[in-house]
Structures are given as structure tokens and as C-alpha cells.
Amino acid sequence: MTTRTAPRTGFDAAFPLLAALLVLTWSTGFLGVRGLSDSTPILTILFWRSLVSGLILLPFALRYGPRLDARALAEQALFGTLGMFVYLGGFSLAIGQGVPTGLVALITDMLPLGVALLAGPILGQHLGRRGWLGTAIGIAGVALVSAEGLRLGDAPLWALALPVAGTMAFALSAVLQRKLRPASVAVHQSLCLQCLTAAALFALAALPFGGVAPTPTASFAAGIGWLVLFATFGGYGTYYLCLRRYPAPQVTAVLYLSPPVTLFAAHLAFGEPLSPLMLIGTAITLAGVMLAAGPARG
Secondary structure (H helix, E strand, C coil), rough: CCCCCCCCCCCCCCHHHHHHHHHHHHHHHHHHHHHHHHCCCHHHHHHHHHHHHHHHHHHHHHHCCCCCHHHHHHEEEEEHHHHHHHHHHHHHHHHHHHCCCHHHHHHHHCCCHHHHHHHHHHHHCCCHHHHHHHHHHHHHHHHHCCHHHHHHCCCCCCCCCCCCCHHHHHHHHHHHHHHCCCCCCCCHHHHHHHHHHHHHHHHHHHHHCCCCCCCCHHHHHHHHHHHHHHHHHHHHHHHHHHHHHHHHHHHHHHEEEEEEEEHHHHHHCCCCCCCCHHHHHHHHHHHHHHHHHHHCCC
């Protein structure tokens, strides 16, 4: 399957299953960074996550799929800069600055709104009434779910701009992939090139802070393995697969469920609070996602 595949329209029985997989694996990125950030610098985490992912995929990218030419390399480097380096760096550095995990999930999962805003002027694809209504309901639900998280931590105000910038960069990457009609590249090739691009940029960014050499411990290896397997291969792989099968606003709308999943998992792993308000917000978010992700009717 290549980037030239047209998004599907109408009902597709595979979409609910792929959407559930996307939400679950996408949420692991927040949890993995949170778990490692107490003992490892953020840029070191991101470098090794990106490098290991890219190197694992490299033999398959070279052996299987369309031939990689200069155009494909340049396009995937652009998408990797926006959708991995800026996005991952934005939300991960925010967590490292003490921004609560729930708040980071809330900000980054405004991605569907960012896609909708950019898709209008760039693609001429405006959300219909149903899409905007579902978006509004989803935002309200996420706000309720994340209300408790807003009170956690004492991060500096400027740190909130980091996930905002990362989210808008990811939205721009998603929209540009529809606008540019990039060269035919398989999903595993896209991931490989984007991961290696991000790894190079994270290494450069870490130079003033002592580089990216890790402390070789079992917990570090396990944490990187978690991020590579679930967050990178599972999250990004499912995201790009869905993006090539369905319209971008429909795909990114399901990510509204990531904050509730993240908060439930963070409660189990890190003791973050859960409340009736969060449960109510989860139900509202699900209703909004179902509405926004349904077939557009104008």
C-alpha cells in the first residue's frame, strides 16, 4: 500500500478495530516517556527510540517496497522533521519540564482540530456540520477528563507551548501528505526514513547538553523497547496505515480517546487520580469521536 492510495469513504468494518489499536498504541508514547524521564534526559530517550526503530526497519525498507529515490528521501525527511522530531520533542520536553501527563495528552490530542484548521486553506477540505459538532463534543469531553490533570505539577507557563507547537507540526505533516501526493513509499519505508531523520536531529539537538550516551541499565533498555515496539511501530505504523485508508480528519478524530486511556493507565502505573468527572468526560469524548469519525453529511 502506498501514499497514492485514495482515502476510503463510507462505512468500513475495519475502521473500529484499527481505531482502537491506534488509540491504545498512541497512548503508550506518553507513558513510556513518563516512565523513563525520571532517570534519563528527554533527548536521550527520543534519540534511542528513533535510532533503534529506524535501524530495525532499515533492511526491510531497502529490500521490500518501491525503490527509494531522492524525491522520496526528501519528502520523508520533511515528514519526519515535522511529525517525529518536532511533535515527539514538543510533548516529551513538556513532560520533562513537569507538565502533567494528562495535560500533555489533552494538548496533543487537539490534533484533529489542527488538521481541520489546516486542511481548509491547504486542501480546501472543510469540516461539515457533523464534523464540527463531533469535534466540539470531543474537545469538551477531553477537557473534563483532563480537568484533574490541570492541577498537577508546577511546570513553567512557557512549557505549555511545546506540545502546542508539536501538535501543529504533526497536523501540518498530515495535511502535506495529502497535498503533496508524495512518491510511492511503503509504510515501513516511511517509518524507517522518518525515524532516522528524527534520530539525527535529536542527536544534533543534544550536543550542547552532553550528547545522547545513556546509562546502560535494564530499565532503560526495557523502556526503549517499549517505546520502539508499541509507540513507534504500533502507534505510527497504525496511524499511517489508517491515514492511507481514510480521510485525515476521520483518522485523527479518534485520537481524542488518547487522554482518557493515558489517564487510566497513568493511574495504574503512577498513581495519578481518577474521578467521576473523568469517567463522565470519557463517555462524552467517545460520543464526540463517534460523531466526528462518522460519514460526513455536509
